[in-house]
Amino acid sequence: MPQTTIYVSPRSLGAPDQRPPAVVTVDLARLFAGNAALAGVSLTVEAGRAVALLGPNGAGKTTLLRLLATAIRSSFGTARIDGLDLDRDAALVRARVAYLSHDTGLYDDLTARENLDFAATMLGTPDRRVRVARALADMGLSDRADDRVRGFSAGMRKRVALGRILLGQASLVLLDEPTAALDDEGVGLVAQLMAAWRDVGVTVLVASHSTDRLEPHLDARVTLDRGLVSDVDGMGVISTPVGVPAERRVVVATR
Amino acid sequence: MKTRILGFVALVAVTVAVAVALFVVPADLNQGDAQRIMYVHVASAWLAYLSFGVTAVGSVLWLWKRDLRFDAVALSGAEIGVMFTAFAIWGGMMWGRPVWGVFWQWEDPRLTTTALLLALYVGYLLLRRLTDDPERRATRAAIVGIVAAIDIPIVHFSVEWWRGLHQGATIGSPDRVLNPAAPMAFVGTLLGMVAAFTLTWLYLMIRRYQLARAQGQREQEARLDRLASARTAEASR
Amino acid sequence: MSTLRREATLALAIARKDARAELRGRHAAVGALFFSAVVLLLFGFALGPDAARLAAAAPGLLWLALIFAGTLAVSRLHLLETDDGALDQLALYPVPRRAIYAGKALGGFAIMLVLGLVVLGAVGILFAVDVGGALLPLLATVVLGTIGIAAVGTFYAGLTVRLRAREVMLPLLMLPVLAPLLLAAVKATSAALGGDPFGELGAWLQLLAAFDVIMVAAGAATYGYLLED
Numbered sequence: 001m002p003q004t005t006i007y008v009s010p011r012s013l014g015a016p017d018q019r020p021p022a023v024v025t026v027d028l029a030r031l032f033a034g035n036a037a038l039a040g041v042s043l044t045v046e047a048g049r050a051v052a053l054l055g056p057n058g059a060g061k062t063t064l065l066r067l068l069a070t071a072i073r074s075s076f077g078t079a080r081i082d083g084l085d086l087d088r089d090a091a092l093v094r095a096r097v098a099y100l101s102h103d104t105g106l107y108d109d110l111t112a113r114e115n116l117d118f119a120a121t122m123l124g125t126p127d128r129r130v131r132v133a134r135a136l137a138d139m140g141l142s143d144r145a146d147d148r149v150r151g152f153s154a155g156m157r158k159r160v161a162l163g164r165i166l167l168g169q170a171s172l173v174l175l176d177e178p179t180a181a182l183d184d185e186g187v188g189l190v191a192q193l194m195a196a197w198r199d200v201g202v203t204v205l206v207a208s209h210s211t212d213r214l215e216p217h218l219d220a221r222v223t224l225d226r227g228l229v230s231d232v233d234g235m236g237v238i239s240t241p242v243g244v245p246a247e248r249r250v251v252v253a254t255r
Numbered sequence: 256m257k258t259r260i261l262g263f264v265a266l267v268a269v270t271v272a273v274a275v276a277l278f279v280v281p282a283d284l285n286q287g288d289a290q291r292i293m294y295v296h297v298a299s300a301w302l303a304y305l306s307f308g309v310t311a312v313g314s315v316l317w318l319w320k321r322d323l324r325f326d327a328v329a330l331s332g333a334e335i336g337v338m339f340t341a342f343a344i345w346g347g348m349m350w351g352r353p354v355w356g357v358f359w360q361w362e363d364p365r366l367t368t369t370a371l372l373l374a375l376y377v378g379y380l381l382l383r384r385l386t387d388d389p390e391r392r393a394t395r396a397a398i399v400g401i402v403a404a405i406d407i408p409i410v411h412f413s414v415e416w417w418r419g420l421h422q423g424a425t426i427g428s429p430d431r432v433l434n435p436a437a438p439m440a441f442v443g444t445l446l447g448m449v450a451a452f453t454l455t456w457l458y459l460m461i462r463r464y465q466l467a468r469a470q471g472q473r474e475q476e477a478r479l480d481r482l483a484s485a486r487t488a489e490a491s492r
Numbered sequence: 493m494s495t496l497r498r499e500a501t502l503a504l505a506i507a508r509k510d511a512r513a514e515l516r517g518r519h520a521a522v523g524a525l526f527f528s529a530v531v532l533l534l535f536g537f538a539l540g541p542d543a544a545r546l547a548a549a550a551p552g553l554l555w556l557a558l559i560f561a562g563t564l565a566v567s568r569l570h571l572l573e574t575d576d577g578a579l580d581q582l583a584l585y586p587v588p589r590r591a592i593y594a595g596k597a598l599g600g601f602a603i604m605l606v607l608g609l610v611v612l613g614a615v616g617i618l619f620a621v622d623v624g625g626a627l628l629p630l631l632a633t634v635v636l637g638t639i640g641i642a643a644v645g646t647f648y649a650g651l652t653v654r655l656r657a658r659e660v661m662l663p664l665l666m667l668p669v670l671a672p673l674l675l676a677a678v679k680a681t682s683a684a685l686g687g688d689p690f691g692e693l694g695a696w697l698q699l700l701a702a703f704d705v706i707m708v709a710a711g712a713a714t715y716g717y718l719l720e721d
Contacts, residue, residue, distance in 0.1 A: 031478050033387045039485035071580055073390065073720065075478065095586035105581025107509065107572070109516040114509075121505040122585035124498075148516070157576075227485050318717060374668040382665065385655050395651060398714040399665060402647065405710050406669045413672040413699055417679070 006138045006166065006189075006196045007131075013171055013201035016048035016236075020083040022172050022203035023068060027077035029227075030063050037063040039227030040077065042240035045203060047082075047171075049236035050194055050217050053207040055224035061207035062102070064224070065174045068205070069099035081172055098170035100178055104161040108150040112141055112160050115149055119164045135163040139189060154181035162193065173197060175206040179213070187213050194218075258465075262458045268451035272444070280444045289353040294445050296346030298452040299339045300369060304407075305456070306336025307376065311404030314397035326393035327467035329400055330383065333376050335459050340373045364414040371410050375403040389474055499591040506582075506595025511602065513572055520568035521603045528561035528611050532618055543620055550619040551681035555674055557611055558604070559641060563663050565603045566645030569596065570653040579653065579719075589716030597646040597711065604638035604645075621685055629684035629693055636700040637677040640707055644669055647711040651718045669707075676700045 013019065023045040030038040038060040045051055053061040066072045068079065070090045079086040081093050106115050116135055120128045136145045139159040149157060158181055165173060179187045194217035197204055206214065220234030232239045276294040283290035313329030316322070347366045348358045361367060379399050386392035514520055535553045540546050546553075573579035582592060612634055616623035623630060648666040652658040680696035683689075 029482055031481060036481045036485040039482055069584060071584060075390075076482070091586065094584055099584060101577065101580070103577030103580065105577045106575070107513055107578055108575050109513040109572075110509065114512065118505060118509050119585075122502065122582075122587055124586070226488070371668050371671050378661075378665045378668065382655075382661065385657060385661070394717050394720065398651070398717050401714060402669065402707075402710050405706060406672070409672045409703055409706065413675050416695065416699070417675055 006192055007134050008166060008193070008196040009169060009200045009202065012199075013048070016046055016201065019047040019201075021045060021080075022047045022049070023079070023081055023205070025068075025077065025079040028064070028067060028074055028079050029076040030067055030072065031075045036227050038067070041224075041227075041229055042077075043222065043229065044238045044240075045205070046236035047203055048198070048201045049219040050198060050204040050206070051234075051237055052214070052218050052221045053205060053224060054209075054221055055230070058226075059224040060227040061224055062176055063227075065099065065176050065205065065207055066101070068172070069097055069101075069174050070094055071099065071101070096170055097172045097174065098165040098168050099174045099176075100158075100161055100165060101176050104157045106149045106157055106160055109148060111146045111148050112136065112152070112163075113145040115160060116163055116167060120167045123168045125167045131167055135166040138166060139163040140185065155183055155186050158182055159186060159189070162190070166193075170202065172203045172205070175204065175208075177208055178206060179208060179210065190214065191217060258458065258461050261454065261461070265451065265454035265458045268447075268454050272448040272451040276444050276448060280440050283441075287353070289350055292346050292350040294448040295452075296343055296350060297445060298448045299343035299346060300365060301449060302452055302456045303336050303340040303343055303369065303372060305453075306332045306339060306460075307372065307404060307407065308332075309460070310336065310376075310379070310400045314400040314404075317393050317397050321390075323389060323393060323471055324468065326389075326397070327464055327471060329393075329397065330467050331460050331463035333379050333400065335456065335463055337373065337376050337380065338459075339456070340369055340376065343369050344373065364411065364418045367414050368407070368411045372407060375406065379403060389471065495588075499588055499594070502587050502591040503594035503598060506592060507598040507602070510569060510572065510596065510599035514569075514599075514603070520565050520572070521606060523568065524561040524565035524603065524607055525610060527564055528557045528607060529614065531557045531560055532611070532614055536618060546619040547621050550615050550621045551678045551685065553619065554611060554615045554681060555637065555677045557615075558608055558637070559667070559670055559674060561607055561611070562604055562638075562641040562645055563666060565607065566600050566642065566649040567652075567658075567662050569600055569603070569646070570649040574653065583719040589719060590712035592719070593646065593650075593712050593715035596650065597642050597708070600642035600646045600649075601639055604642045605635065608634040608638045623685075626684040626687070629688075629697075630681065632697060633677055633680040633684060633700070636697060636704060637673060639704045640673040640677075640700065641670065643704060643707040643711050644673075647707075647715065647718075650715060673700065673703050676703065 021044050023043060025041050025043050028038060028041045029036065041064060055061055067074055068081065070086060070093055082096055084092050086093060113132060113136060116132045117128065120132055125131050136142050139162055141159055141163065144156065149160065178190050191213050194204060194214060198217060220237040222229060222237060223231035229239045276291050282288050309332035310329045313325045313332060316325040317329060351360055352358050379396060382399055383392055383396050386395060532553065536546065539549055573582065612623060612630060615621060644666055648662055652662045655661055676696045676699040680693055680700065683693040683696065
């Protein structure tokens with residue numbers, strides 16, 4: 001298969017040192033009914049970096065990505081993306097962030113092309129038809145483009161979802177287990193994507209169990225454990241250890 | 256302390272008002288003693304509407320300011336409101352039986368509106384039970400509360416029209432008590448009852464709010480505890 | 493492109509997407525259609541066989557059937573968004589929330605309108621009422637009524653799609669809110685069929701229209717909150 005460049009963005013985002021940090025979180029935490037999925041993460045990620053999130057299941061990788069994607073709200077703490085506050089400027093943040101989750105968010109009864117065409121309309125992609133065709137081609141889906149997604153394997157669906165990211169103009173890409181269910185060729189595509197994003201200056205956070213093929217494209221590795229950062233390795237990421245105990249509030253007497 | 260005084264005053268006021276309504280004020284010429292229930296029924300209905308107004312305002316303020324205290328206000332309004340609504344309906348039915356001959360009269364706009372009010376806010380309370388996360392719960396409840404509040408005037412309006420287009424202000428109408436031409440004794444008793452009930456309402460709202468806040472604080476403490484224990488576990492490794 | 497035009501385009505794209513999925517096998521409309529037929533039949537059993545009584549009850553039965561079937565239809569329309577987390581993805585696009593609401597409500601309205609016309613015809617046949625004689629006012633009532641059901645239904649379906657007891661909560665929350673619509677629609681239908689002896693048809697239609705406007709505005713304003721998690 002010819003190695004053509006993947007069309008990632010019509011513009012370059014500028015030199016990393018002239019941009020605000022892509023991600024700044026301060027004591028970011030998220031509690032669910034039973035547990036602290038994220039117990040307090042303070043990270044700063046330089047613009048244009050590619051960072052891997054490592055850690056066992058339940059460590060908080062998915063929760064962190066979902067928080068940054070504005071898919072869920074935080075319980076405590078703050079976060080800024082490109083300097084924009086996650087809670088207050090959620091709509092603006094959404095325009096700059098692309099998120100690949102465990103679920104692909106595709107419509108079963110629509111074809112791959114129709115799914116991407118819908119996404120392109122929602123994203124406001126210019127030259128929609130051309131861009132959709134290009135995205136399909138870049139993801140190796142051209143021959144299945146007009147088949148309904150219902151019949152697709154998990155790996156194929158992932159490719160469509162990745163194709164959707166290509167249609168946007170994100171400056172921060174969040175990938176949750178992008179290589180899971182992908183065959184060798186698919187993993188190669190993800191590696192190509194990361195190379196293309198680096199060229200343009202897109203910041204990438206990728207949560208993964210196995211990052212072998214992606215290693216050459218990574219700047220740093222952050223390991224999470226039980227909702228906290230346990231290790232940071234590489235360039236472009238700083239983690240501040242969280243103090244103990246967390247902020248406490250006095251129970252106000254009710255009389 | 257001040258709340259306790261309020262509660263005591265409210266209790267006294269209600270006792271006095273009820274005594275007046277039952278024994279002091281003369282019975283209605285047409286409806287007889289059954290008419291006495293009206294004082295309580297009308298007062299309850301007024302407070303039911305007030306409560307849901309409070310819920311609506313609390314809901315809007317939560318969505319705007321994201322302070323859980325407003326959610327506690329909304330919740331209190333809904334619960335106390337359901338109480339007064341049920342009471343108002345009961346009063347209406349107790350009055351209806353001797354006067355109309357039936358427990359329920361579809362042509363009475365207030366009764367039917369109040370019944371729908373009850374349905375709307377029971378739904379609100381049930382909805383709250385389905386979410387554990389305090390902020391999600393507050394948001395979902397808030398939008399339901401707001402839409403319900405918007406619906407109430409529409410309901411009232413349409414039922415008024417419904418009744419109006421059917422020939423029919425019968426003699427047995429509860430409106431007689433609110434009629435400006437009604438004797439002073441009736442009006443005075445009614446106002447007194449409303450005042451007494453409002454004091455009771457205020458007392459109940461304050462208590463319910465305090466309870467909601469205490470529960471909220473407890474939830475918050477539990478969450479902070481979980482957070483802290485996760486971090487201590489990590490730090491000590 | 494002005495914002496309003498852009499929002500309209502987005503809403504239409506969402507409605508079109510729903511229509512496509514619907515035609516390809518979702519059967520929200522078909523299911524609701526058959527359900528309303530069954531409901532009408534049961535009404536016939538419950539209130540018949542006296543033709544006069546059924547004819548008198550026809551306006552009420554028409555709108556009850558539409559509201560029940562409508563609950564089903566809007567719930568299925570939102571259910572399609574649970575396909576692999578599609579609703580979560582939809583919430584992440586940089587699209588104004590009210591445009592999403594408008595798109596889903598539009599799809600709901602399309603289904604409800606079809607439902608309304610079919611049920612109107614069915615009621616005419618089953619309960620021996622002269623629908624053709626008052627066609628214009630009846631159509632106006634159906635259009636205004638189905639807009640309201642779609643507006644309210646879409647809002648509550650979106651709210652309950654992520655909840656635990658959603659099959660129960662949707663009708664429980666939605667139906668009391670629809671009470672004034674039910675009242676006005678039935679009165680208008682009744683008036684239309686009877687030749688409008690008291691001249692009240694206009695008033696009821698106005699009430700329906702006002703309900704529609706208010707509920708669409710409320711839904712559009714608050715849909716964003718129910719999308720956030």
